[in-house]
Amino acid sequence: MDILTWITFSPLLFIPILLLLPENRKNAIRWTAAAGTAVPLALAVYLYGAFDRTLAGINEPGSFQFVVRNPWIESFSIEYYMGIDGLSVTMVLLTALLSFLCIFASFGIDRGLRGYFSLFLLLEVGMMGVFCALDFFLFYLFWEIMLLPMYFLIGVWGGPRKVYAAIKFFLYTLFGSVLMLLCILALYFKGGHTFDMVRLMNGAVESGSIGLFGTALGFGKAIFIGLFIGFAIKVPIFPFHTWLPDAHVEAPTPISVILAGVLLKMGTYGMLRISYPILPEATRWFAPALATFALVNIVYGALCAMAQKDLKKLIAYSSISHMGFVLLGMSSGTVQGMNGAVLQMFNHGTITAMLFLLVGVIYDRAHHREIEGFGGLAGRTPIYATFSALAFFAAIGLPGLSGFISEALVLIGGFRAFPALTILCASGIVLGAAYMLWTYQRIFLGPLNEKYSALPEIDGREIFTLAPLAALAVLLGFYPHPILGMMQSSMSHLVRAVWG
């Protein structure tokens, strides 16, 4: 059984069922959608057990696991080529988990359910596909398939400025991906007519140069920059980030979770999967610049977060800051840094998901997200306050919670490569603590805002969506091995492949 095909496409099988159900059978629709995401989750659990942690993958075609490889369109030498290694398996796990939980977070959606859940399942197909594809054309298809469901999910079910946010997201990401398309084609011809990523990695494609509008640049560097813009928009890296606050704020809660939890990771995943091993020389050339981008992201994101009055926007900006740590780890060229980067991708996925879910909980009850508009909720809703405390502290990077391990690894790795810059980056943690604690204090501590003296406590469904993530944050804080162990051999191999 080719498990990767099933994990990617099984949600698709549930879309016709959804569309056949009558619109007023809301619970049937919801549970069908839940079943559609449960299949990939079950397969992901199986993958977790069956995955061989000693195999590296990255640029060794033989050591990818669960490989499916069939010719697809031979005249274009496009293949249906899927496989995972330590880098992608963590992202597959994250995607399966968050998609499943988000279905339950979507139970509050009450109009156009069939459309909503169909698009959601289509979105999951795209996300899984991106992380499993090893053929560049296939990768691009999956990458683009996500745009359309995302556009509708934000545009139809989003907040007041949804239309603006949706088209901005669509245009920004399409801009990035068309540049990527050109790079894919250039690599195709350079690598001897192949879209096979692994073959490109071993093809030494960096020689030569490209002339464009009167300037000439080394082939590898030009392609790296083209791909970088495409990926940077997804991460997002300053100055390509302006779509993010709009999209995150206007999207319905579960979609914000997917955006922050999975879609942002695709940018950094793309760099690690594609740019790094295919263009190692350009990667080394670009590393200092990437570290600088990391610093800007960390500090700029944190400062912006500090200035926000809207809780959701604050978390959106904090994502920019935390993704900066991923970039710092990636630029370091050390095993610790790289491991930290990927672990941070996973941890940020779970922690930010929690934060957005928590915002959703309070928004559903109070119908606003003004930080100043609350106060003293800890006494009124203690369970909610506890989950929030855990999520906030995990986001700050408190020792004992998952965010700490990954950020510490990143800083250790980063310090060896760029000591001065890393010290500046560490200031981001201080800033993070400042805005998070200040926010927590304004919402949960102090005298209870009388308006919310009857605020209902978090309910069972919401706890169900939060508890697994909270458990992960605690578990990975003490014992990161379950995730770290899966990626280690791949990441050390990647460091060797790029930095020698």
Place this chain on the structure above:
Amino acid sequence: MNGTVLGNVESIRYFLPEIVLVGTILAVIAFELLAGRGRAPEPPTAIGRRSPVCDGTLAIGLLGVAGSLAALLSLGYEGPLLLFEGAIAWDPFSIFFRWFFLAVAAAVLLIAHPYRPLVCLHYGEFVSLVVGTAFGMMLLASSTNLLLVYLALEMVSLPSYILAGFLRGDRKSSEAALKYAVYGAAASGAMLYGFSFLYGMTGSIHFFEMREAIASGGIPVVHLLVPIVLVLAGFGYKIAAVPFHMWAPDVYEGSATPITAFFSVGPKAAGLAVLIRFFHSVFAAGGEASLRVIGSVDWTLLLAILSAITMTLGNLAAIGQDNLKRMLAYSSIAHAGTMLMGAVVLGGSGVHAILFYLVVYAFMNLGAFLVVIAISIDKRRETIADFRGLGWRMPFLGVSMTVFLLSLTGVPPTAGFVAKFAILRALIEEEIYWLAVIGVLNTVVSLYYYARVIKAMFLDAPDPTEPALPSLSRIHLALLALFLVPTILLGFRFGVLDAIAAASRFLVVGS
């Protein structure tokens, strides 16, 4: 590839598809005269009623087109020929276009059938004009002789002018016809002037003899540049390439929508076909793999600039349009620019990509127009505001339109993406990076206006006061499926179409 020259009598056999079409035109006219004798022409207000005469003329028209296709099929293909002493090419390229134009003509006849403003309004004339245009387009795509190019171009243009003005009571339609005719006269005049230069310098009107003269050198830059620009004006007018596109928005808006759909695919493809054949067999030499520009003018650069301007202006102008037909007019200008990018690439890969693109473009563009036609059967609903909430009121139409628009944008997984991909592939292979970059940036611009329609259909609430939309006629439903399925399917499985385009890219380049 070199072709065998056939004499006039032997050639007739291969001209059978065209002869059948001409016969069809006569048959349609005769049938309407005889069957419709004694009846007063039904006024256009009698919408919805279709007389047996109407159905009869349509049936004859479709039978004729089918007969022509059958003739084409029965002839088979044994190798490139040059018919009528070298005036008409019988090569894979021209056979591809014969198929293409016949299919487009049949599709347009069917699309127009339930469209009430056209029905019973001299329907026989409509059918014969469409078939006549198809005949002209087939001729245009296969001419290898300046005189015939001119005649064929006029054979396309003259019926088009009448078609544009077909809604006789309608001021906009009349304006469209006049504009089309005036621009067309100017453009073909310019082209004819260019031809006279070429004839003067090369001493021949046959493409291959002209190439010999140009290849032998000695013609100064200016003496070649002037006719090339003039000829480009003529072809560019048919393709609606900037700066020869001014007529397009008004003509597209004013004409009856099925006719607009026809203009946006048929004559545009014919213009591209003649442009490719003319430049690739007069101003380029060498084999299939090593085709290179001859003469002192680098016309590929000229075409590259033309395509860049066409795409960019077409897309930018489309952004501001609220009338969907105008928007699709500008979008079709932009698509012409995209296809011209393929013509920049010499050698087979560019032509290959264009042929692929044309087929996909026909499906998605006719599909988009079909949706506009389907909802404006009883009254004009052509603005974006008319599409508000369509996705919720008529989900099948809304979803189909979304697929067509995304395909026009070039977003995977649709056929439009693969088509754009094929063009870009040809460009990148030749390392024409700058044009490829402009091309993909234009994709982003185009998303903006296509998404406006999608937004209106799904993100805006329907206007509750709006009366119910007309239900979809069976012909339209069938056609919609016919356009929709390939638009999606070719996004995944394009091997067969790719093979057809690859096999059809060969032009006869000598005898």
